[in-house]
Each structure stands twice: as structure tokens, then as C-alpha cells.
Amino acid sequence: MAEDxxxxxxxxxxxxxxxxTAVDGIDVRVRAGEAFGFLGxxxxxxxxxxxxxxxxxxxxxxxxxxxxxxxxxxxxxxRARLGVCPQQDSLDLELTVLENLTVYARYFxxxxxxxxxxxxxxxxxxxxxxxxxxxxxxxSGGMKRRLTIARALVNEPEIVLLDEPTxxxxxxxxxxxxxxxxxxxxxGVTLVLTTHYMDEAEQLCDRLVVMDAGRIVAEGSPRELIDxxxxxxxxxxxxxxxPLDGFADKLDGIxxxxxVLPDRILVYTGDGDAAAAQVHGRGLTPSSVLVRRGSxxxxxxxxxGRTLVD
Amino acid sequence: MVTTLIFxxxxxxxxxxxxxxxxxxxxxxxxARHAAYWWVLLSGxxxxxxYLLSIGVGVGRLVGDIALPDGRLVTYAQFVAPAMLAASAxxxxxxxxxxxxxxxxKFMRIYDATLATPITPMQVSVGELxxxxxxxxxxxxxxxVVMAALDLTTWGWALVAxxxxxxxxxxxxxxxxxxxxxxxxxxxxxxINVTQFGLFLFSGTFSPPSDFPVPLQILIEVTPLYHxxxxxxxITTGSPDWTVLWHVAYLVALAVAGLTMASRxxxxxxxx
Numbered sequence: 001m002a003e004d005x006x007x008x009x010x011x012x013x014x015x016x017x018x019x020x021t022a023v024d025g026i027d028v029r030v031r032a033g034e035a036f037g038f039l040g041x042x043x044x045x046x047x048x049x050x051x052x053x054x055x056x057x058x059x060x061x062x063x064x065x066x067x068x069x070x071x072x073x074x075x076x077x078x079r080a081r082l083g084v085c086p087q088q089d090s091l092d093l094e095l096t097v098l099e100n101l102t103v104y105a106r107y108f109x110x111x112x113x114x115x116x117x118x119x120x121x122x123x124x125x126x127x128x129x130x131x132x133x134x135x136x137x138x139x140s141g142g143m144k145r146r147l148t149i150a151r152a153l154v155n156e157p158e159i160v161l162l163d164e165p166t167x168x169x170x171x172x173x174x175x176x177x178x179x180x181x182x183x184x185x186x187x188g189v190t191l192v193l194t195t196h197y198m199d200e201a202e203q204l205c206d207r208l209v210v211m212d213a214g215r216i217v218a219e220g221s222p223r224e225l226i227d228x229x230x231x232x233x234x235x236x237x238x239x240x241x242x243p244l245d246g247f248a249d250k251l252d253g254i255x256x257x258x259x260v261l262p263d264r265i266l267v268y269t270g271d272g273d274a275a276a277a278q279v280h281g282r283g284l285t286p287s288s289v290l291v292r293r294g295s296x297x298x299x300x301x302x303x304x305g306r307t308l309v310d
Numbered sequence: 311m312v313t314t315l316i317f318x319x320x321x322x323x324x325x326x327x328x329x330x331x332x333x334x335x336x337x338x339x340x341x342a343r344h345a346a347y348w349w350v351l352l353s354g355x356x357x358x359x360x361y362l363l364s365i366g367v368g369v370g371r372l373v374g375d376i377a378l379p380d381g382r383l384v385t386y387a388q389f390v391a392p393a394m395l396a397a398s399a400x401x402x403x404x405x406x407x408x409x410x411x412x413x414x415x416k417f418m419r420i421y422d423a424t425l426a427t428p429i430t431p432m433q434v435s436v437g438e439l440x441x442x443x444x445x446x447x448x449x450x451x452x453x454x455v456v457m458a459a460l461d462l463t464t465w466g467w468a469l470v471a472x473x474x475x476x477x478x479x480x481x482x483x484x485x486x487x488x489x490x491x492x493x494x495x496x497x498x499x500x501x502i503n504v505t506q507f508g509l510f511l512f513s514g515t516f517s518p519p520s521d522f523p524v525p526l527q528i529l530i531e532v533t534p535l536y537h538x539x540x541x542x543x544x545i546t547t548g549s550p551d552w553t554v555l556w557h558v559a560y561l562v563a564l565a566v567a568g569l570t571m572a573s574r575x576x577x578x579x580x581x582x
Contacts, residue, residue: 017582056426056581076428090423094341103340106333107427109326135344155427 007032007067007159007190008053014061015048022048024214025062030159035181035191037201037208039296041304044211046194047087050163053192055079067158080108083152083160087167089144091136097147098123098132101154108155115154122150126180142173149180160184162193166200178203198296212304222296230298231256233272237279237286238264254278268294330429334437335444337420355449358398359456365516366390366462376518380549391462392471392546393515395453396538399475400506402449403483406442408502412490421580431576435569439483446479447472463546471545478538481561484568485534491575509535514543534564 008030015023023045030036038046051057052064055075064071066078092100098119105115123129126146131139139147145165152160165181166174181204185191195201201208202222210218210225218225226232235255239247244260251258255269269275272291279286370386377383414420421434454468454475463471489502512522513535519527530536541557544550 051582054426058581076430079426080428082426084426086422086426088419090419092337092341092420092423093418094344095337096344099340103333103337104423104427106336107330107424107429109329109333109428151423 005029005031006065008036008192009065010049010053010062011064012062013049013052013059013064015045015052015057016060021214023052026209026211026214026216028209028216030190030192032158032190033185033188034206035185035193035204037205038192038194038211039196039198039201039208039300040194040211041196043213044304045214046211047163049211050161050192050194054082054084054161080155081158083155083157085145085148085152085160085162085165087163089148091144091147091151093136095136096132097128097134097136097139100136100147101151104151105154110155118154118156119150122153125153125183126150127176140173142169142176145169145173145177146180149177153184157189159190159192162191164194164196166195166197174200198300202296210300210303217303218299225299226294226296229302230294231268232270232294233275234292234294234298235267235269235272235275235279236264236288236290236292237267237276238288239284240287250282250284251279254282266298268298327433330433331437331440334424334429334434335440337424338438338441339444355398355402355452357401358394358453361397362387362391362394362456366394378543378547378549379518379553380551382547382549384547387460388462388547389543390516391457391460392542393513393539395450395457395471395475395546396478396513396535396542397510397515398449398453399446399479400482400509400535400538402446403439403442403479404486404502404506406445407438407483407487408490408499411438411487412493412496412499415490415576415579421576425576425580431573431581432569434576435484435487435572438487439480439569442483443476443479446483447476450475450479457546464548467546467548471542474542474545477558477561477565478542481534481538481564481568484565484572486568488568488571488575491572491579509533514539534561537561 006029008028010026010028012025012027013023014021014025026045026049028049038049040046048057052059052071053066055066055071055078058072067081069078071078092103095103101119101122102112102115105119106112110118120129120132123132126149128143128147128150131143136144136147149162149165162181166177169177178200181191191204193204205222207221208219208225209216218229220228244262244265247265248258248260251265251267255267255275257268259266259268267275267279276289276291279289366387370390373386375383376386376389424434425431450472454463454471457463458465458468486502493499512526512530513533514530515535519530519536522530537557537560541554541561544554
């Protein structure tokens, strides 16, 4: 992609904290109007990358251009055109719901009247209009998140950065957030988000990168990544409480790849039913058989491993 | 304004910066409107007034008149009142820029969100200081009214003293804000409190520094409250001379140093 098409262009971007390298030379291009995701386990460098894009963290190395400006030099001018929804809601607990938006709007030099009108509109958008005069503290987690998202939109940003937008929310709240984000995307706002929820990435992202230990290990649309790094279907078989040590040999040759886990065996294959038939054909009698579509989660675990990171 | 015509770009940039800082001040005003904040405000004003009445007027009866540097004699209450005024400006500013600022910086984490906008750490520092000045200004104005009503200064000199109290507050506020960025926990506030009380007792407040041994006298004249006291005493007793310029310069330098430190440290802490 040509440099001038990209709203965000990172080249060999590095972030170090002392001896620790959080981001280790990544190249990223985000186009106008797309929803772009950073996936990765905790500590992969997603948040550090987001903070650099948000111009609240200075890159240690490499180049970062956002909206055609240099992040290292024009931080304030870039921030004026970004909306930021940080990982932890940083709402002002001493202010009301409405004031959280109007006070924030003043930071962008938005006239009082405009700020108020826009704030009311946004509260409507995130379904909090009836809580406008309330304090922030008693709001539920989902409401706080929505308010944070509304606050990120108060300056009508061209790019909205969302760091784990639905972490810690219940299913209803998550779906509401997704739906609002989808509407933003429809309006042409560029979304950049981090997540470790695969369903979230599949729901929202046009394109994503998988990060691990500060590097990008894969890049593409969710579908492309599944095609490239996993299989169309996955067969999951269980054998009650039997130890599964010897099964790798017994299932060898079925599907493209067999992975033995402590509780179940995964067979990566283009055709799950056929693979299941082969398993039975070898005289094995699993206690349960499940055929499912290959998912981004399979890609993720394949690329970043199953070891617990933190 | 003429300056706007001559330097349109520079002025609009300055305007922009100032409005950024003022938006930080506006946040505090909005927050204060809800809180039981106004009662807290009151306590900061009552304390120096109590000192003025008990020591200035009460103890003053036992002490008799006291000589100013220029040799003029004033009553002890007239001597102590400007010192209490300076201390009140100091306390008001420090209350805002130490405890409250620290809480917003480290616990409420207000500035994390502020700095994600075009607002810079310097604008946050200046905006917070302006807010501290609003609070300090109210303290000082009320205190000056009391002084003039008790005949401890004239109304005219009281009017001159008001902006000077803002300078004293600005300098202490900046210093306090700078130091707050170094604090590791609430326990560390003990250091600030002890220092504050030491300054309150020894900065030429209750007796002239010349009453102390020379080393202590030098120490006093290096510390900031002494300059605030000497400056305000020269004004409220109606005897300013060229030394006031030195005190003003000292306080301005302190304000600039404090602001620079506060905004740099805020950058280090929040813009990692």
C-alpha cells in the first residue's frame, strides 16, 4: 500500500522500557475507514503500540506517521483528531456523566454550546441519556465503558483507538458495544482496537495483526488468517478420563495436524465429518466428538502457543 | 489589542495555550460545584485568622511595638498580620497542589485522560495553578478585608497586596506541585507538612529573622516563605522599598522552577 493512503503508518517501530523491549520493530499500515485489530496475549506489546499511536508514548525507534503527521513532532495536532478509549476507564468520578463529556470537549477547544449539544447526542448514541445528571461511580461496568466510548467521540475523531473495548463486560454489554462500534465504522470512522477475544476480532476487524513478544507474527483478514494458519474445520474428540498420551500415534495421518491436549484431542482438517469417520474406522470409540469451524482462536493458539504468558 | 495586530500568529498560539490551561481549571470548577468542597475551603481560611487573633492581638498585648527594617515602629498585630496573610496564601496553594493534585495524578488518574487530548503537561500544571490561585485569592481577599477592618493596614495597601498574595500562592503552588510528583505515597506528605509548619514558624512570621543566630538567619532568608512575608509586610505596613523587587524576583523564579519541574515530571510519569 502506498504511504499516502495509510492513515497510520508504522515502520520498524520500537518501544523499549529500559532493557525490556515491548515493541520490537513492527510495520503496520492502517487504511482510512477500516477496522484494524491488534491481537495477542497479555504482554505482546499491543497496549504499548496503542499508546504510541495515541501520541502519549514516544517511540524509541522507527517511524510513526499518523494522519500524515509525524507522531514524534506533532503529538498535540494528532491527538486533536483522535478518539481514545483506554483499557481502564479513566472517567472523572468527581463529575457527572454529562460533565465528563462537556469538560473533556473543552480540552479540544470545542465551544461550550457545541460541546453540550454534541454531548447530549452522544449520550443518546450510547444509551445513557437518562443518566446525564448522575454521578459516574454507581454506573455499571458496561455503562462506564459506553461513556468512555462516547467521550472518545466528543471531538468527532477521524480515528478511534480502543484498547480492549469489551474486557470485563457481560455478554449483553459486549454486544451493545460491538453494535455501536459497527455503526461508527458505517459512518466511515477508522477503528483501531486491541483485543484478546477472538470472537471480538472476528466480529469487528476487517484486518488484523497477531502480535507475540513485541513482534507481528501474522497479518490479514480473519478469514485469510484462518485459511493460512489453521484449517477450515476442527474435530475435537474426547476419551472420557483415559490418559491421552498414546493417541498421537493412533490418530497419525488423519487430517492435516493432530494436537493432543490434556483433556481432548484436536484434529485440524478440511472435512471434520470425514476425519471423525476415520477415527471410528481405526476402532477407536471417543466419549464425545465435536466438529466445528476453524476459528481465529485456533490461529491465535497456533501462532502464540498455549503456554501461559503471565 | 495592539499585540494581536502585530503578532497575529504568536498571539493566537498563546491564546490557544491559555485556553487549554483554562479548560483544566474549568474541570476543577465543575468538580467543586458538586463536592462538599466549600467547607474544606473555609477551614483553610479560618486557621490563619485564629493565629492572627490569638497571637497577633492576644500575645501582641504582652510584646508591645516592634521595629520594621526601616526603623518605623508598628504594633505587634500589624507585624504579624501580613505574615499570616502570606502563610494563608501558602497554605491555600499547597493544599490544592499537593494533596489534591497528587490524588488526581496518582489515584483518580484524571490526567491520563487529559493528556490523551491536545492538552500538554505544562497546560495541566498551569491550569491547576490557576485553580489554586482562585482558591488562594478568595482566602487572601477575605483576610485583607479583616486586616483593613481591624486597622492593621489601609484599604489602599490591601488592594495592592491582593495580587502580591497571588504571586506568593503561585510560587508555593508551583513548588508544591513539583514536589508532589516526587512523592511515593501518602506517607510522604508528612515531609511536606513538617516543612510547611517549620516555614510557618520561622520565616520572620512571629519575630524578625534578625532575632535568631546568624546561621539560622541565613537559612531563613534562603527559604521561600520569608520572601513572601517580607514582601507583604512591606506593602501592608506601607513601607515598600527597592528590596521588594528582590523578593518578587525570588518568587517568580520559584514559580518558573516549580512549573518546569511539575510539567517535566508529569511527562515522565504519564507519557512513558
